[in-house]
Amino acid sequence: MADVIQDHVEIVAGARGPKPRIVGSRIRVQDIAVWHEKLGMSPDDIVHEYPSIAIADVYAALACYWDHRDERAMREEQALASELRKRDIGPLRQKLKRQRHG
Helix, strand or coil: CCHHHHHEEEEEEECCCCCCEEEECEEHHHHHHHHHHCCCCCCCCCCCHHCCHHHHHHHHHHHHHHHHHHHHHHHHHHHHHHHHHCCCCCHHHHHHHHHHHC
């Protein structure tokens, strides 16, 4: 049964790491999840807006999204923490830095 998803979703290398998308298109699994979960589009609505994909593609993308939700959340949290560390050293670190450098 897992092969069904693989028939519709492929993993493609990208600048920010590999991303799952609909086979033969540039539509990412994440795009479909946002359209469905955040914008309230039904799978039929998505296919109507993007007729180059099939309804089975949408359902496979949603299955992939939900199957990997915990992994994705962990990666996103780690990326956010890393980005925050790069951007802002925080008030405590600033104070310590000032004390060290006089």
